[in-house]
Amino acid sequence: xxxxxxxxxxxxRQKHQPPRSSFDVAGTRQMMRQAAALSGTAPPLAxxxxxxxxxxxxxxxxxxxxxxxxxxxVYFHGGRFFxxxxxxxxxxxxxLALSAGCRVLAVDYRLAPEHRFPAAAEDTRRAVEWAMRExxxxxxxxxxxxxxxxxxxxxxxxxxxxxxxxLIYPMLDPMCSLAxxxxxxxxxxxxxxxMKRGWxxxxxxxxxxxxxxxxxxxxxxxxxxxxxxxxxxxxxxxRDEGEAYARKLVQSGNMVQVRRYLGTIHGFFMMQGILxxxxxxxxxxxxxxxxxxx
Numbered sequence: 001x002x003x004x005x006x007x008x009x010x011x012x013r014q015k016h017q018p019p020r021s022s023f024d025v026a027g028t029r030q031m032m033r034q035a036a037a038l039s040g041t042a043p044p045l046a047x048x049x050x051x052x053x054x055x056x057x058x059x060x061x062x063x064x065x066x067x068x069x070x071x072x073x074v075y076f077h078g079g080r081f082f083x084x085x086x087x088x089x090x091x092x093x094x095x096l097a098l099s100a101g102c103r104v105l106a107v108d109y110r111l112a113p114e115h116r117f118p119a120a121a122e123d124t125r126r127a128v129e130w131a132m133r134e135x136x137x138x139x140x141x142x143x144x145x146x147x148x149x150x151x152x153x154x155x156x157x158x159x160x161x162x163x164x165x166x167l168i169y170p171m172l173d174p175m176c177s178l179a180x181x182x183x184x185x186x187x188x189x190x191x192x193x194x195m196k197r198g199w200x201x202x203x204x205x206x207x208x209x210x211x212x213x214x215x216x217x218x219x220x221x222x223x224x225x226x227x228x229x230x231x232x233x234x235x236x237x238x239r240d241e242g243e244a245y246a247r248k249l250v251q252s253g254n255m256v257q258v259r260r261y262l263g264t265i266h267g268f269f270m271m272q273g274i275l276x277x278x279x280x281x282x283x284x285x286x287x288x289x290x291x292x293x294x
Contacts, residue, residue, distance in 0.1 A: 001234060004263030006275045010038075011189065011265070021193040025082055025113065025201075032083040039091035040273025043098060050086075051105075053130050057123050058108040060086045062097040070103040071137040071163070071293035074128050078144030078267075080171070080190075080198025081120060082112040089143075092270055092282070096141070099286030102293060105131055109149065112201040120202075121213050124149040125156060132161065137293040139226070141166035141285070143269055144238070145198060148172055151216040151245065158224040164292035166285050167230045168269050170242045172217040174199045174209045178240035188235040189265040195237055217245050227255035229288040231281060233264040257288065 003011070023031060047063035063070070075093055077084040086108050097104040109123035131138045140162065142150035147170030154165040173181075176196055185192030203214060212219035230246040232239045239260065246258035261268065264277055269285075271278045 001262040003235065003265075004275070004277055006277070007235075007264055007268065010271065010274060011187075014189070019193070020190060021197055029079075029083040029085070032079050032088045033085070035267075035270070036088045036091060038271040038273055039095075042091040043094050045094055045097060048094075053127060055123075055126055057126055058086065059127060060090070060093070060106045060108070062093050062104040062106070064097045064101055064103070069136055070101075071139065071289075072131045072134060073097075073100065073102045073104050073139045073141050073166070073289055073293070074131050075104050075106045076109065076124060076140070076142035076146030076149040077106065078142065078146045078168075078171075078270075079111075080194065081145045081202035082198065084111075084146070089270070092272065095272060095282055096286060096289075099282060100289040100293075102139075102289055116204045117202050117207055117214055120149055121152055124153045128153050128157065128162070137161075137163045139164040139166065139289055139293050141168070141289070142170075143168035144266070145171045145202075147242075148216065152213050154225050154228070155212060155216055155219055155222065157226070162226040164289060165226050165228045166288060167228060167242065167245070168285070169231060169233050169236055169238050169266055170216075170245065171195065171198065171238055172215055172245055173241040174203060174215050176237075178244065180240040181237045184235050184237050184239070188237075189267055190237070192237055217241055217248070221252075222249055222254065223252045225249065225254050227292055228257070229285065230256065230258040231269065231285065232258070232260045233266055233268055234260055234262045235264065236266040238266060259284065
C-alpha cells in the first residue's frame with residue numbers, strides 16, 4: 001500500500017531536518033521530548049501522580065477515574081534504549097488510560113549509555129513486580145525499545161497472573177538481520193542507522209546477541225506467555241522482527257493478535273495529534289487491554 005497521505009505529509013515536513021543519527025545523546029533526548037508535540041493535546045485525568053518505587057525508580061501513575069481496583073498497565077517508553085522519558089510519552093499514556101479504562105504506570109527506566117544492559121530490564125522487572133503486588137489485573141505495554149522490555153518481562157513471568165502484553169513495533173533483533181531492515185533502512189523516519197546505534201548504545205561489548213533478556217526474539221521457549229497484541233508498521237525497519245515474534249508466539253500455542261498498520265512508519269503510534277491511523281491504533285490497543293484486564 002502507498003504511504004498514508006498524512007504520513008507522507010509528515011515525512012515531507014521532516015525532509016530537511018538533520019538525520020537522527022547525527023545528534024549526540026543529549027540532542028537525541030531533547031529531540032524526543034520535542035517530538036511529543038505530535039501526540040496532540042494532553043487530556044485531563046482524574047489523577048496523575050509521580051511515584052518513586054524501591055530502588056529510586058521514578059514512575060508516573062495515570063488514573064482515568066478515582067476508583068479502587070482498577071487494572072494496571074505498566075508502560076515502557078520507546079527511544080532506542082537511550083532516549084525517551086516520562087515527558088516524551090505523557091500524552092499517549094494519558095490517552096491510553098482514558099481509552100482502556102486502566103491505571104497506567106509509566107516507568108522512567110535507566111537509559112544507556114550511562115546505564116547499559118541489563119539495567120533497563122532490571123527496572124522493568126522491579127516495576128512489574130511492584131504492580132503485581134497491588135492485587136489487581138496487570139498488563140505490560142511498550143513501544144519500540146519499550147516493547148522489547150515489555151516482551152522480555154512477559155517471558156520472565158510466564159505462567160504468572162500477568163494479564164497481557166501490548167507490543168507496539170517492538171525492537172527485538174540486535175543483529176538487525178531481517179528483510180524490512182534493509183527495505184526501509186532510509187527515507188521512512190527512524191531507519192537502519194538509528195536502530196543500529198540504539199543497540200550499540202544499549203548492549204555492552206561481549207553481550208550475547210541471543211540472550212532472550214536482550215532479544216526476546218531469540219528465546220528458545222516462549223510457551224505460556226501472557227496474551228499478546230503485536231502492532232507493526234508497514235514501512236518500518238522493525239516490521240519483520242515484530243511479525244516474526246508474533247509467529248513464534250502463535251507456534252508455541254499462545255494467544256496472539258497481530259496487525260500491520262498499512263502505509264505507516266516507525267513511531268506512528270506517538271503521532272495522535274496528526275495521524276488518524278495513530279488514533280485508530282490506540283483505540284485497537286485500548287480494546288485489547290480492556291478485554292483482557294477488565
